Amino acid sequence: MEILKLINLSKTYEGKVSYKVLKNINLTIREGEFVAIMGPSGSGKSTLLNVISTIDKPTSGQVILNDKQPHNLKGDHLSSFRRKELGFVFQNFNLLDTLTIGENIVLPLTLEGLPVNDMDEKLNILSKKLGIENIINKRTFEISGGQAQRAAIARGIINSPSILLADEPTGNLDSKSTDDVMNLFTKINNENKVTTLMVTHEPYTASFCNRIIFIKDGEIFREIYKNKSREEFYEEILLVLSQIGGAR
Numbered sequence: 001m002e003i004l005k006l007i008n009l010s011k012t013y014e015g016k017v018s019y020k021v022l023k024n025i026n027l028t029i030r031e032g033e034f035v036a037i038m039g040p041s042g043s044g045k046s047t048l049l050n051v052i053s054t055i056d057k058p059t060s061g062q063v064i065l066n067d068k069q070p071h072n073l074k075g076d077h078l079s080s081f082r083r084k085e086l087g088f089v090f091q092n093f094n095l096l097d098t099l100t101i102g103e104n105i106v107l108p109l110t111l112e113g114l115p116v117n118d119m120d121e122k123l124n125i126l127s128k129k130l131g132i133e134n135i136i137n138k139r140t141f142e143i144s145g146g147q148a149q150r151a152a153i154a155r156g157i158i159n160s161p162s163i164l165l166a167d168e169p170t171g172n173l174d175s176k177s178t179d180d181v182m183n184l185f186t187k188i189n190n191e192n193k194v195t196t197l198m199v200t201h202e203p204y205t206a207s208f209c210n211r212i213i214f215i216k217d218g219e220i221f222r223e224i225y226k227n228k229s230r231e232e233f234y235e236e237i238l239l240v241l242s243q244i245g246g247a248r
């Protein structure tokens, strides 16, 4: 089943000189895929993610997510779409310091108005599954970056979104925490079939994904699939990056 379809998607920033950041992007992501977007700095990765997540609007073309066109929605319908269909993971975790980790994780359910007992049950099941039950009563300053990102992933999927979007999810992590977080993304993708799309400039992080889309100058430059070991895939990623050029 197709979860996300981008049809002739373009984005131009108007200014003194107008700048075409995305040029006719056509892309389909199927249910259960684990995909990375890579490309040189300024190639349009964040813009693409922002247009998919409805933070930014396309200049032309369509975003179809779970058979809906979010850019045609307004107000409460758009907010409800974001809460139900999208999960987000950010580079800097975006956990609220005033809440416990558990309260942070259930925040999307709080916004949906779910009864407390149902929230607690979901939190217990998910935190056990993700191996973070020991931190749910802690505060953000009491946990490591890797734990914070695992909690943020839990928050991102507690609503069972159609797609989990991640922007540089390992950008603030050391190598051990990067392993922990990428193993967790892999686990929820394998076991829960969470469809995941992440932007990363780190080849090691991308090597955990099953497919990589390389963007250059706002266009799809190349796509590669992991039909090999992670180590071999990593070497292939380095090769494509050397061909693409530009600063990463």
Ligand SMILES: Nc1ncnc2c1ncn2[C@@H]1O[C@H](COP(=O)(O)OP(=O)(O)OP(=O)(O)O)[C@@H](O)[C@H]1O
Residues within 6 Å of the ligand: 013, 019, 021, 039, 040, 041, 042, 043, 044, 045, 046, 047, 048, 201, 248
């Ligand atoms: N709001 C904006 N107005 C004008 N230009 C913008 C705006 N946002 C981004 N750009 C430009 O669009 C281009 C693509 O930016 P984008 O942030 O999507 O690139 P990126 O691939 O994510 O880069 P990086 O890896 O450095 O984060 C850049 O040249 C940027 O300067």
